[in-house]
Amino acid sequence: MKQKKINPLLTAALLAGMLLVPVPAALSGARAERGSSAGPAKLRFMPLWSPQAQFAGYYMAAKQGFYKKRGLDVEILAGGPQAPAEKTLRTGGCDITLLWLSSALKMRDSGFQLVNVGQIVRKSALLLVAKKSSGVKTPADLNGKKVSIWPDFDTQPKAFFAHEKIRPKIITQSHSVNLFLTGAVTAACAMTYNEYHTILNSGFNAGELVSFAPADYGINFPEDGLYMTRTSYEKNPEAACSFAKASVEGWLYAFEHPREAVAETIEYMHKARLPANEAHQTWMLNAFKTALLPDGRPDNAGLLDEKDYTFTAQELKRAGIIKTFPDYKSFYKNCK
Amino acid sequence: MIKNKSLAVKLMLIFSSATVAVFLVIFGFNYATARKIIERNTRTQAELIVQSAVFRIEGVLRPVMTSVGSLAGFMSEGVPAQDRILRMLRDTVANTPEIFGSAAAFEPYNYLPGRKFFAPYCYRDGGKFRNSWLDGSDYEYFLQDWYQIPVELEKPVWSEPYYDEGGGNILMATYSFPFRNPVLKARVDGVVTADVSLERLTRIVSGIKILKTGYAVLVSKSGTFVTHPNTQLIMNESVFSLAEAAGNAPLRELGRRMIAGETGFSLINTATHGSCWVYYAPIPANGWSIALFFPRGELMADISRLNRETMFLSALGLLVLVFVILCISRSITRPLAAMSAAAELIGSGDFDAPVPAPETEDEIGRLAGTLRYMQNELKEHIRRLTETTAAKQRFESELNIARDIQLSFLPKLFPPFPDNHHFDIYALIQSAKEVGGDLYDFQMLDEDHVFFVIGDVTGKGVPAALFMAVTKTLLKVTATKNVSPEQVLAEVNDDLSEGNEKAMFVTTFIGTLNIRTGDIIYSNGGHNTPLVIRADGTASYLEPLEGMVVGVMKGMTFRKATLKLNPGDMLFLYTDGVTEATGPGNELYGEARLLADLQGVSARPIKEIVHGVLGRLIAFSNGDQADDITMLLLKYYGPEHPREIERTNNILR
Numbered sequence: 009m010k011q012k013k014i015n016p017l018l019t020a021a022l023l024a025g026m027l028l029v030p031v032p033a034a035l036s037g038a039r040a041e042r043g044s045s046a047g048p049a050k051l052r053f054m055p056l057w058s059p060q061a062q063f064a065g066y067y068m069a070a071k072q073g074f075y076k077k078r079g080l081d082v083e084i085l086a087g088g089p090q091a092p093a094e095k096t097l098r099t100g101g102c103d104i105t106l107l108w109l110s111s112a113l114k115m116r117d118s119g120f121q122l123v124n125v126g127q128i129v130r131k132s133a134l135l136l137v138a139k140k141s142s143g144v145k146t147p148a149d150l151n152g153k154k155v156s157i158w159p160d161f162d163t164q165p166k167a168f169f170a171h172e173k174i175r176p177k178i179i180t181q182s183h184s185v186n187l188f189l190t191g192a193v194t195a196a197c198a199m200t201y202n203e204y205h206t207i208l209n210s211g212f213n214a215g216e217l218v219s220f221a222p223a224d225y226g227i228n229f230p231e232d233g234l235y236m237t238r239t240s241y242e243k244n245p246e247a248a249c250s251f252a253k254a255s256v257e258g259w260l261y262a263f264e265h266p267r268e269a270v271a272e273t274i275e276y277m278h279k280a281r282l283p284a285n286e287a288h289q290t291w292m293l294n295a296f297k298t299a300l301l302p303d304g305r306p307d308n309a310g311l312l313d314e315k316d317y318t319f320t321a322q323e324l325k326r327a328g329i330i331k332t333f334p335d336y337k338s339f340y341k342n343c344k
Numbered sequence: 345m346i347k348n349k350s351l352a353v354k355l356m357l358i359f360s361s362a363t364v365a366v367f368l369v370i371f372g373f374n375y376a377t378a379r380k381i382i383e384r385n386t387r388t389q390a391e392l393i394v395q396s397a398v399f400r401i402e403g404v405l406r407p408v409m410t411s412v413g414s415l416a417g418f419m420s421e422g423v424p425a426q427d428r429i430l431r432m433l434r435d436t437v438a439n440t441p442e443i444f445g446s447a448a449a450f451e452p453y454n455y456l457p458g459r460k461f462f463a464p465y466c467y468r469d470g471g472k473f474r475n476s477w478l479d480g481s482d483y484e485y486f487l488q489d490w491y492q493i494p495v496e497l498e499k500p501v502w503s504e505p506y507y508d509e510g511g512g513n514i515l516m517a518t519y520s521f522p523f524r525n526p527v528l529k530a531r532v533d534g535v536v537t538a539d540v541s542l543e544r545l546t547r548i549v550s551g552i553k554i555l556k557t558g559y560a561v562l563v564s565k566s567g568t569f570v571t572h573p574n575t576q577l578i579m580n581e582s583v584f585s586l587a588e589a590a591g592n593a594p595l596r597e598l599g600r601r602m603i604a605g606e607t608g609f610s611l612i613n614t615a616t617h618g619s620c621w622v623y624y625a626p627i628p629a630n631g632w633s634i635a636l637f638f639p640r641g642e643l644m645a646d647i648s649r650l651n652r653e654t655m656f657l658s659a660l661g662l663l664v665l666v667f668v669i670l671c672i673s674r675s676i677t678r679p680l681a682a683m684s685a686a687a688e689l690i691g692s693g694d695f696d697a698p699v700p701a702p703e704t705e706d707e708i709g710r711l712a713g714t715l716r717y718m719q720n721e722l723k724e725h726i727r728r729l730t731e732t733t734a735a736k737q738r739f740e741s742e743l744n745i746a747r748d749i750q751l752s753f754l755p756k757l758f759p760p761f762p763d764n765h766h767f768d769i770y771a772l773i774q775s776a777k778e779v780g781g782d783l784y785d786f787q788m789l790d791e792d793h794v795f796f797v798i799g800d801v802t803g804k805g806v807p808a809a810l811f812m813a814v815t816k817t818l819l820k821v822t823a824t825k826n827v828s829p830e831q832v833l834a835e836v837n838d839d840l841s842e843g844n845e846k847a848m849f850v851t852t853f854i855g856t857l858n859i860r861t862g863d864i865i866y867s868n869g870g871h872n873t874p875l876v877i878r879a880d881g882t883a884s885y886l887e888p889l890e891g892m893v894v895g896v897m898k899g900m901t902f903r904k905a906t907l908k909l910n911p912g913d914m915l916f917l918y919t920d921g922v923t924e925a926t927g928p929g930n931e932l933y934g935e936a937r938l939l940a941d942l943q944g945v946s947a948r949p950i951k952e953i954v955h956g957v958l959g960r961l962i963a964f965s966n967g968d969q970a971d972d973i974t975m976l977l978l979k980y981y982g983p984e985h986p987r988e989i990e991r992t993n994n995i996l997r
Binding site: 154179180182184186187189190191192193208209210211213283285286287288291 | 486487488489492493496497501503504565566567576580581582583584585588589596599600603604
């Protein structure tokens with residue numbers, strides 16, 4: 009009866025919620041060392057979740073030697089439910105990790121000193137998806153309709169509803185899209201690179217769906233960003249920046265060589281004994297292209313937009329999720 | 345191109361291509377028909393298999409649905425006590441063997457105010473039944489599909505299949521039935537559920553054996569594989585993810601039709617089994633879909649083998665056909681070639697060239713017979729021709745002799761009287777045939793008189809020549825009797841008419857010239873009127889003198905007339921071969937032309953004058969002589985006048 013088809017986002021969020029216990033910063037981030045004197049700087053990188061194309065850029069940066077080229081000795085740790093990113097960072101299990109901006113702001117609000125050294129996913133991949141057959145054409149059409157949203161990621165959709173001045177009937181969305189598929193709700197949340205593809209692979213054609221990306225309406229909550237503890241960052245900011253730059257290079261390489269990137273991803277998945285679906289990974293990689301390069305300008309890759317930062321932080325504060333948020337400059341270390 | 349090929353090649357090409365075409369049409373028709381039959385049979389078979397499978401699957405699902413439905417009915421009648429709910433759940437599980445466990449889950453705080461979670465669960469554990477509670481802080485059942493979807497839809501729902509994590513990784517599905525508040529009917533109070541193991545369903549579907557490699561699959565409402573021969577795909581992949589991975593749009597369309605609850609039969613390409621006929625039909629109870637895959641290669645294996653064998657046999661047959669055609673055409677062309685060679689030899693003159701004997705009664709045989717006949721006829725013809733030619737040559741040589749004899753009759757030495765200075769004669773005869781019927785003659789009757797004659801016997805050739813010889817002889821003999829010319833004609837006429845059965849006759853003009861006086865006495869037997877050419881150069885025809893042709897009728901009389909020649913005058917005699925010579929457009933030479941020719945020629949030698957006329961005649965008729973041409977020119981020099989000496993043989997051959 010207890011269905012466990014676990015959604016990575018949800019689980020990460022749940023775990024993040026459970027682990028919002030401050031850990032002394034001194035315990036973590038001590039491993040980053042200067043590479044100039046003692047050989048290459050060792051960096052342990054913890055992906056946000058189990059191997060998938062969401063991390064293809066880092067895999068390719070490692071494979072193509074982009075890290076090594078910058079004097080880094082990067083170890084990509086095995087991510088997944090057994091090793092939640094936040095917890096690993098808190099306990100010093102890694103030197104650098106991926107976190108959503110909202111999660112990072114919550115950690116920071118809880119007192120954990122961490123800094124953003126590169127914003128990888130600059131445009132939120134969150135979508136609100138409806139069936140055309142339900143008559144929905146514009147966000148306004150959702151007013152009064154049942155819309156399911158993830159309880160732990162409700163700030164962004166709610167901000168979107170406020171922005172559009174609509175009041176849908178909010179249903180709690182869990183780990184499947186079946187509510188949406190069976191027609192129990194008019195619209196549901198979906199990540200472009202994940203649930204949206206699940207919906208397509210449940211027999212709905214893209215042409216039969218209508219989707220709204222809050223980011224397109226200015227309601228942009230940047231997602232995957234590179235985070236380190238302030239301490240370890242300050243020990244070797246060059247290494248941190250090198251990592252961010254090499255990662256971006258890896259991503260650009262992955263977009264140029266999607267087959268190779270997907271093959272490498274699947275290699276990682278096999279190592280982790282995960283069922284691998286090439287089509288899904290290809291889809292995911294493609295979806296990340298827009299997420300990383302929303303303006304199509306590679307030179308802007310890795311940039312945390314101050315407006316997006318402030319907007320996200322303010323919305324989280326207004327929702328009561330955080331009480332305070334740090335100054336943009338003290339939170340984000342621009343490696344440019 | 346084909347025009348240049350040999351008959352054998354042509355026949356072979358035409359027959360074999362026609363045969364191949366006919367064969368292909370038959371083969372194609374056969375194949376299409378067989379395919380249609382197989383397709384129809386496959387569909388029928390698939391329908392039966394699917395109907396039976398659906399019936400059996402429904403047999404698993406329907407009792408569950410009925411049980412849960414009645415459970416929900418109870419719940420809507422009035423909120424039962426906890427014990428009673430547990431008993432009802434237990435009864436439901438116990439009475440329906442398909443049900444593994446059953447729950448009644450209430451909306452938050454709906455069962456008891458102050459109690460958020462209320463969801464008792466009864467399930468089998470070996471032969472026993474155990475109770476437990478689904479609620480707990482880590483398991484908000486309100487958010488589960490099995491609860492949320494029926495509540496939101498307000499109707500019973502079968503869940504997507506899932507692996508039961510507690511029950512040994514069994515594939516399960518939950519049937520959830522929302523029940524309403526007994527008082528507030530509009531309000532959904534919660535759901536009752538039944539968990540069903542899909543083992544029996546999957547056994548039913550997996551148990552379907554189709555041919556050797558065919559298979560059946562069961563897919564859920566979202567297209568996820570519930571059963572598949574490749575167990576890796578079960579719950580991991582859907583029809584759509586497979587279609588996406590393979591870039592197989594028709595497969596995706598098939599999946600859409602399946603989850604839409606359609607029934608159908610279509611041909612689809614699969615990554616693992618190639619082209620397959622697929623029959624699919626929904627399971628009405630839960631909206632899932634079952635599909636049977638019949639690999640086309642296997643279905644068509646028998647037909648394909650038959651096709652290969654037919655192809656092989658046909659190729660063999662074609663070879664035999666080609667061989668037979670070659671034999672037939674050779675049997676036709678061999679005698680044809682032999683005949684062609686023989687005909688060539690015959691054409692080149694070898695009439696004894698071997699001609700193939702007719703072996704058959706058909707056209708070729710007849711052609712051989714005809715060729716032989718032609719060869720024999722040709723040989724015979726040539727033989728006859730040779731004989732005829734020989735005869736003709738003999739005849740010709742005889743004719744030549746005859747001609748020589750005939751000409752020898754005629755005086756051919758000119759001048760005939762070289763010592764006589766009073767006159768001169770020049771004559772020529774040119775026969776149209778080897779021997780002609782014209783004649784001329786002259787002789788001295790005494791010292792003062794010269795007799796001259798010109799004549800033309802009817803007809804030509806030997807008879808005319810003989811008649812001419814007779815006539816000449818008679819004239820000469822009679823003339824020497826010293827009688828008048830009209831008497832000569834009368835006598836000769838009588839002699840010739842006698843026994844002249846062939847009714848041949850002769851026209852003749854005779855006369856005697858007194859060389860002392862220049863007087864001429866003449867008579868005419870139906871001959872052309874001569875011309876007189878005076879010494880001054882003027883020429884004119886004599887007055888016509890009537891007279892019958894000679895030799896037709898006995899007892900005819902002829903008239904005589906006289907003419908005075910002065911020194912230098914000439915008398916020109918001729919036969920109708922001169923005036924009736926034909927020129928362009930069948931125009932006759934005519935007397936007028938002759939007259940014109942002879943004007944002003946008096947000063948020229950007599951031989952030149954005669955040959956001048958002949959030359960013009962030949963030019964006029966373009967050498968095409970139809971009749972004998974004879975001319976005689978008598979010139980009188982006078983009693984004492986000397987004359988030039990001409991001594992020439994003027995007989996022209």
